[in-house]
Amino acid sequence: MEFSVKSGNPEKQRSACVVVGIFDRRKLSAAARVLDKASGGVLSTILRRGDMDGEKGQTLWLYNLPDTLCDRVLLVGCGKEREFDEPAYRSVTATMAQTVQRSGAVEAVNYLTDLPVKGRDTLWKISQAVTVTEDALYRFQRLKSKKDDTRRPLRRIVLSVPSRSDLLPGEEAVRIAAAVSVGTRLTRDLANLPGNICTPAYLAEQAVQLKKTYKGLKVEVLEEAGMEKLGMGALLSVSRGSAQPAKLIVLEHRGGKKDRKPVVLVGKGITFDTGGISLKPGAAMDEMKFDMCGAASVLGVMKACAEMMLPINVVGVVAAAENMPDGKATRPGDVVTTLSGQTVEILNTDAEGRLVLCDALSYVERFTPDAVIDIATLTGACIIALGHQATALLGNHSPLAHELLNAGRQSYDRAWELPLWDEYQEQLKSNFADMANIGGRPAGTITAACFLSRFTKKYHWAHLDIAGVAWKSGKEKGATGRPVPLLMQYLLNKAG
Incomplete structure (x- = not known):
């Protein structure tokens, strides 16, 4: 158009x-x-x-x-x-x-x-x-x-x-909005693909394709052997039951000054989520192809940044895996060691998104980030709390949270902040490891964020739970492309 x-x-x-x-x-x-x-x-x-x-x-x-x-x-x-x-x-x-x-x-x-x-x-x-x-x-x-x-x-x-x-500013508004739409379209296209096509390897291929299209992008794909060597036991515990190997995909857009710290975006990329050994009910399980919408949004944002040559440094990290039940799959009760050295008792293998994200959140420390934002279809509890209208926002830095909320209002891709109080951390206690990967039914969205917060002590961090907004069910079933508009508005505001 x-x-x-x-x-x-x-x-x-x-x-x-x-x-x-x-x-x-x-x-x-x-x-x-x-x-x-x-x-x-x-x-x-x-x-x-x-x-x-x-x-x-x-x-x-x-x-x-x-x-x-x-x-x-x-x-x-x-x-x-x-x-x-x-x-x-x-x-x-x-x-x-x-x-x-x-x-x-x-x-x-x-x-x-x-x-x-x-x-x-x-x-x-x-x-x-x-x-x-x-x-x-x-x-x-x-x-x-x-x-x-x-x-x-x-x-x-x-x-x-x-x-x-108004012509010149109007033309600039069109240019920016068109770039955001290009990124949103990529996000929707990737998320709408079925799990037999859009695998972790396919996501890696799309990142490489972006690099070929936009020469300013840098791409690196970390294989399972490299993740094993680093000690990413949580991420690898998710892919263990799948024939599809996990990938950690890193994209860098360096549009700002070399000495400027980057904004890092981390996307959950579970290309299909059966729940693993903690198998999901069969009804609507086909929609679990959308469990990689966080990853798709990161790729969409990186494409939009490259398209408009945004004068800011942005790093996109995609933690991609498939969660399947298999003889090699992680069992409830297993204990794994994360990249940070903290141990996790996996009480429910269907709470796998936080496992791939926690290792990715530790990995991004190497970029000395200005801010880290993770994007994930993380909890069904988010839909119960906020429905399909608002993204849930939690974080450890109030100014970052306010910037994201404001960007959501500007772009009309809105978010709502939930509390991240220390009292909720009590629900993650484990008798056998440093923490459990679930905290029970109460405040499920918040305890999931509490889990992630334990891996984000070294930087300003925000978590976007997009479980309620990333796709639609029913007659209009399909990905929405959210929260690409919110994230792009945030980055545009950062770039001035």
Whole structure:
């Protein structure tokens, strides 16, 4: 999809389609009023007839509007004007994109970016228009023998800005949002692949492919022998029951000054999670291919950073393994020694994400990081606590947590902070090792983070549990690409 920005009146646009908003009770938006005046009141007449009243999600096509240069006009219902907020803006933008795509128009000039959204400026609306449109039109058809191809797909959207002085900043907003969308698409593509294709080795191959595409990226893949030599007993305990060898994948984007400490992102990459010997129930187990969404988001962020040549140092680490039951698989009650030297009693082999992450979190100390953020589909308890709306955020450094929360609000990829109090650490006590890998049912998301916190004493760290937001179930089953927008906004803010 090609996006651009333009300043000008809607009636003067030579385009296959011009899109304007209509508020509830047939109230014309500013751009719609201009079209109405130019056409001699045609819009007002049509609305008075009752063809449309402006309810959110309504659409109406108009053809051959007098004294305009476009082929057709799409009216999009925006709901009540006083209630038009961020979710409403995102919703009507998605409706616009899907409606134009179905129409056969290959281009459109979008005046929804002129709609007033409380607390948001033009650049935010431009950025959201790009990312929401890309999200709304995303389809994963790689594995279908017959593709559901759109007859004449939408190829170009022009986004309206108020004045010529907004053109340059608008173009920069488009460039950044397009790069974020490229990274998000990679994340979704990887996460939607089944476990028989997207193995730890496949993730490593994708990292190498990124290096070939973006010469500034550096990639290293650590094999099981190297991890064994380092002493990564926790990570290797997870892959022991699988025919697929584990991989530790390290990507480096050095866009900042050499002496600047990097931000390190660590992704959980369980390419399929049966639960191991602590076998999961069969229902919806196919969705455990999404247990590598943390890893996929790290690869997506690294691609976006390289795409926009972000002037900051970022290191991405993917701890990739498959969790399978086998004669060699780790048993409940086994004790393993982590890279940090701490020992763990594995009471439940389905709490494997924290085992691959803890060794990766110890490994990244060598980068002397400015901050470390891990991303993981870690706990079902997160879905019980926060549903499918918010990412859970926990950490050991309040300023880092606040920066991430703010980035989530800016990008509308929101997170919510949970407490990480010392009292919760009591639940991880073990009679046979330094700690257990589970802490019981109460506060499961928090005790999982407590476990990880024991491996992050030497740097500022935050944990993002994305179990509730990384994919959707049901009719719209598939990966969402979250939290790539949140992470990219955080990095953009760091880069200034």
